[in-house]
Each structure stands twice: as structure tokens, then as C-alpha cells.
Amino acid sequence: MKETIDRIFYDNYLKKIRSETRVVTIWQLIIFILFIAIWEIASRFRFIDPLLFSSPTKVSQLIYEKIIDGSMLNHLQYTLFETILGFILGTVLGIIIATILWTSQKFARISDPYLVVLNAMPKVALGPIIIVALGPGFLSIIIMGAIISVIITTLIVYSAFNEVDPNYQKVLKSLGATRSQCFKEAIFPAAIPTMISTLKVNVGLSWVGVIVGEFLVSNQGLGYLIIYGFQVFDFSLVMSSLVIIAIFAALMYKGVEKLEDWLIKHTT
Amino acid sequence: MAFLTLDNVSHYYFSTTGYTKALEDISLSIDEGEFVSIIGPSGCGKSTILSIIARLMQQTEGHIKLKNEPLADSSLNIGYMLQQDYLFPWKTVMDNILLGPKINGQITDQTKIHARQLLADVNMAETENDFPSELSGGMRQRIALVRTLITNPEILLFDEPFSALDYVTKLKLENLVAKLMETYNKTAILVTHDLGEAISMSDRIFLMETAPGRIAKTFEVPEELRNEAPFFVRRHPKYQPIFDKIWKHLNDDMSDENKGVTTDERNN
Numbered sequence: 001m002k003e004t005i006d007r008i009f010y011d012n013y014l015k016k017i018r019s020e021t022r023v024v025t026i027w028q029l030i031i032f033i034l035f036i037a038i039w040e041i042a043s044r045f046r047f048i049d050p051l052l053f054s055s056p057t058k059v060s061q062l063i064y065e066k067i068i069d070g071s072m073l074n075h076l077q078y079t080l081f082e083t084i085l086g087f088i089l090g091t092v093l094g095i096i097i098a099t100i101l102w103t104s105q106k107f108a109r110i111s112d113p114y115l116v117v118l119n120a121m122p123k124v125a126l127g128p129i130i131i132v133a134l135g136p137g138f139l140s141i142i143i144m145g146a147i148i149s150v151i152i153t154t155l156i157v158y159s160a161f162n163e164v165d166p167n168y169q170k171v172l173k174s175l176g177a178t179r180s181q182c183f184k185e186a187i188f189p190a191a192i193p194t195m196i197s198t199l200k201v202n203v204g205l206s207w208v209g210v211i212v213g214e215f216l217v218s219n220q221g222l223g224y225l226i227i228y229g230f231q232v233f234d235f236s237l238v239m240s241s242l243v244i245i246a247i248f249a250a251l252m253y254k255g256v257e258k259l260e261d262w263l264i265k266h267t268t
Numbered sequence: 269m270a271f272l273t274l275d276n277v278s279h280y281y282f283s284t285t286g287y288t289k290a291l292e293d294i295s296l297s298i299d300e301g302e303f304v305s306i307i308g309p310s311g312c313g314k315s316t317i318l319s320i321i322a323r324l325m326q327q328t329e330g331h332i333k334l335k336n337e338p339l340a341d342s343s344l345n346i347g348y349m350l351q352q353d354y355l356f357p358w359k360t361v362m363d364n365i366l367l368g369p370k371i372n373g374q375i376t377d378q379t380k381i382h383a384r385q386l387l388a389d390v391n392m393a394e395t396e397n398d399f400p401s402e403l404s405g406g407m408r409q410r411i412a413l414v415r416t417l418i419t420n421p422e423i424l425l426f427d428e429p430f431s432a433l434d435y436v437t438k439l440k441l442e443n444l445v446a447k448l449m450e451t452y453n454k455t456a457i458l459v460t461h462d463l464g465e466a467i468s469m470s471d472r473i474f475l476m477e478t479a480p481g482r483i484a485k486t487f488e489v490p491e492e493l494r495n496e497a498p499f500f501v502r503r504h505p506k507y508q509p510i511f512d513k514i515w516k517h518l519n520d521d522m523s524d525e526n527k528g529v530t531t532d533e534r535n536n
Contacts, residue, residue, distance in 0.1 A: 165354070167350055167352070167354050168354055168356065170319075170324055170348070170350065170354075171348070171350070171354050171367075171415075172367070172371065173322075173323075173324055174322045174323070174324060174346065174347070174348035175345075175367055175368040175371050175372075175419060176345070176368070176371055176372055176419075177371045181371055185356070185367065185370075185371070186356065189356070189358050190358075192358075
């Protein structure tokens with residue numbers, strides 16, 4: 001008897017949680033539908049210039065056409081490949097540089113002002129120089145995607161290394177550990193949660209680097225489609241590329257989030 | 269024969285704003301199997317002595333010998349336990365215990381058997397696959413003790429290892445540590461704020477004074493108390509007299525008198 005009453009309380013609690021989730025989802029859908037509807041109506045009735053702002057029907061039609069003729073997939077592949085590579089390169093390089101800084105205090109002190117300047121610098125402004133140096137190809141674009149996140153990753157991970165409780169090192173040293181053993185057993189594993197959280201930031205940054213890179217050089221990719229659409233005054237094309245970017249940037253972010261959960265579960 | 273000797277050991281802490289003399293002319297010798305305590309006001313350099321003996325830092329002046337060999341050249345293991353357990357949260361109990369052997373590259377099946385036996389000694393059998401977060405403070409401190417014991421240290425250093433625990437756990441652990449030290453005939457140095465703990469656990473007590481840190485007085489714990497378990501020492505008729513005697517000196521020391529007496533007493 002008593003148990004069934006407990007059960008009822010618990011079921012009520014679950015019901016409440018579920019209904020709250022439902023309300024949130026419904027509102028999210030309403031906002032989305034309203035946005036599309038207002039855009040379409042405003043465009044049809046010429047409250048906004050359909051030549052400049054296009055309309056959902058035109059955009060979806062264009063996307064459909066481009067998917068059918070295979071060109072969208074081609075551009076998308078190009079951009080995704082560059083973004084993922086830039087993202088991985090930026091994160092891994094950042095962690096490696098942070099490790100080198102931790103290894104040598106003196107080197108860290110010497111490089112400090114340069115890191116500050118590089119960090120403050122808007123990295124996309126380096127674009128033209130990178131293109132001149134590495135040629136107008138996809139190598140330059142990957143480097144753009146990487147360079148935008150590498151310095152900030154270095155700084156965040158390095159400071160995480162330094163914030164590890166020194167008593168862990170004391171324990172290890174009293175057991176006879178060398179400095180590299182301290183790094184392997186204490187410093188690096190303790191900083192893993194920070195490294196994982198930089199992944200999420202970096203994935204967004206890499207999109208910025210790659211899209212700007214494609215603005216500058218490429219003849220392929222979603223950034224190129226935006227610039228091309230702008231130049232030939234085809235704003236349906238610009239909007240279509242934006243929609244595709246929004247979808248895939250969000251998917252990639254979610255993917256990194258899943259990776260983060262998995263890493264946290266398997267490393268801590 | 270003296271097991272560990274400190275000969276006129278002094279230590280300075282330097283910073284850009286100045287320096288402090290943490291230790292001045294510390295001379296003491298400890299026999300094999302002896303359990304000594306160091307007590308004194310905060311900032312008297314108690315922990316500094318332990319850090320130096322643990323080879324975490326080097327004394328500015330003076331000589332230290334372990335088994336007639338200069339400490340710095342000696343490769344003998346020294347166990348060091350801190351105020352908190354500092355178990356590595358991402359490692360299981362077993363992996364935490366095997367840190368010392370791992371660092372020295374000596375993990376064999378034998379070490380694992382030894383680890384299980386030590387776990388049983390501290391009543392923590394069956395926890396080897398648990399993570400530290402699943403254990404209570406007293407249990408974690410016992411695991412930290414095993415982690416220290418498995419390297420078979422010549423000497424054990426305790427830096428207020430019971431001070432973060434609740435009273436009941438603390439009394440239980442005192443008994444356990446005292447018993448283990450006797451079973452394995454280990455030499456140990458305990459730094460503590462708790463006068464009762466010092467009397468109940470040790471054979472000899474060094475009272476330190478502050479600024480600069482030096483040994484003000486040495487007390488021999490009465491023979492009858494030495495072999496009793498700490499819990500029973502506190503109820504022994506001889507406990508209160510020695511407590512009062514040291515207590516009086518502790519209070520005198522704060523008024524910074526009695527310095528003439530210290531030199532004779534030091535050579536006891």
C-alpha cells in the first residue's frame with residue numbers, strides 16, 4: 001500500500017518534468033515556424049525586397065536543386081573537410097605548445113609577450129599574408145581555421161596546467177617521480193576537462209577561420225558560394241549557403257558535445 | 269645508532285620582496301624504529317623540515333644523513349603523507365596505490381599481492397576497483413597510507429595527516445597507524461598541532477618555536493605510554509602530567525622566554 005503511494009508521487013514528478021519539456025519544445029517550434037512564415041509573407045507582399053532577402057520557398061527550392069545536381073554536396077564536403085582539419089590542428093597544436101611552455105618555465109616567460117600580442121591580434125587579418133605565403137589553396141584555408149584557435153587553446157591549457165594542485169606533484173615527487181612523470185601522471189590528466197571544454201569553443205572558431213579563408217581565395221566551398229552569390233547579386237544563393245552552414249555548424253557542435261560526454265566518461 | 273640525523277640545518281625562503289628564515293640550526297637525531305613528533309605554533313617550520321627530509325626541497329645550510337649516507341645521494345625511499353589524501357580522482361584505488369611502483373618501473377604480480385595484503389591490513393580489502401570519490405575521508409586517508417607503505421619507505425613523514433578528519437575517525441586512524449608502524453618497525457616523524465596526538469603516538473616530542481624556527485625543547489614520552497595504543501594512552505594516569513608539562517612550555521614559548529634552557533635540553 002505504502003509503496004503504491006510512493007509510486008504515485010514519483011509518477012507525478014515524472015509527469016511534471018515531461019510536460020515542462022513538452023512546453024519548451026512547442027515554443028521552440030512556434031518560434032521557428034513564425035520566423036519562416038513572417039519571412040515568406042514579408043517577401044511575398046514586398047515588405048522586404050525579395051531580391052535582397054529572398055524567401056524561404058526560393059531558398060529551399062535552390063537548395064533542393066543544388067543537392068540534386070550534386071554541386072551543394074561538393075561545396076559542403078570541401079568546407080567540412082577544411083573545418084574539421086583546422087579544428088583538430090588548432091586544438092592539438094595548442095595543447096602541444098602548452099606542454100612545451102610547461103616544460104620550460106624560462107621559455108614560457110620569454111614567449112609571454114609574443115603570446116599576448118598574438119592572442120590580441122584578430123587572426124583573420126593575417127589571411128592575406130597566409131595566402132601569399134602558402135598559396136591560394138586549401139592549405140591556406142586549413143591554416144586559417146587552425147590559427148584562429150591555436151593561441152587561445154595554448155593559453156587556456158597552459159594556465160590549466162599551472163592551476164593543478166601542487167600537492168599532487170608533491171605526492172609524486174616524494175615517490176621519486178621525475179618532472180615528465182609528474183606531467184604524465186598528474187598535470188596532463190588533471191587538465192583534460194579543460195582541454196575538452198576548449199574543443200567546443202574551437203569548433204566555432206574554426207568555422208570563422210575557414211569561411212573567411214574561402215571568402216579570400218577559394219573557388220569552392222560554402223564561403224565561396226556566399227561571396228559568389230554576393231558578387232552576382234544572387235541572394236537566394238547567399239541565404240542557402242547560410243542555412244547549410246547553420247545546420248552543419250550546429251551538427252558539428254552537437255557532435256563535439258557528444259565527444260565531450262564520451263571523453264569525460266572515459267578519462268575521469 | 270642514529271638512523272636519521274640533521275646537523276645544523278637552516279632553511280631560507282626567498283621572494284622578490286625579501287626573505288624569511290624558516291629554520292635555524294636544527295639538529296636532531298632519530299633512531300631506527302622510533303616515532304617522534306614535532307609540535308609548535310603555526311609558521312614554526314615544522315612542515316619545512318618534513319619537506320626537506322622528503323627531498324622535495326634542499327636545505328639552505330647544514331647536513332642530513334640517512335643511514336650514514338648524505339640524504340641527497342641516498343636512493344632510499346621516503347614516505348610522505350599530507351594533510352589530505354591527494355588520491356588521484358581519475359585512478360582507481362589500486363592504481364593509486366601502485367603509483368610508487370609504477371614510477372620506479374617495478375610493477376610485478378608480487379607488488380599487486382603486496383598491495384592487496386596492505387589493503388587488508390588497513391581494513392580496506394575489496395575496495396581496489398573503487399574510485400576515491402566513492403570513499404569517505406578516513407578511508408581515503410587509509411588508502412594514502414597504503415600508497416606510502418607499498419614503496420617500503422625507510423622513514424615515514426606525516427604532515428598532520430589526521431587533522432582534516434572527524435574526531436572518531438581520527439582516533440581510529442591513530443591506533444591503526446601506531447599499530448602498523450610497530451608491526452613493520454618503521455621510523456616515523458609526525459608533525460601535528462594536536463598535543464594529545466603527539467603524546468599518544470610518539471616516543472619523543474620536539475617542541476619548536478617560531479621566527480626563526482628552531483627546536484626549543486625535547487620531551488621524552490614516559491616509557492609506560494610508548495607501547496600503549498594511542499586511544500589508551502589518553503586515559504593512562506601518566507598522560508596528564510606530561511601533557512601539562514608540555515602545555516606549560518608551549519605557553520611559555522609564546523611569550524618568548526626560556527631561551528637559555530633550550531641549548532642544554534637539545535642534547536638530551
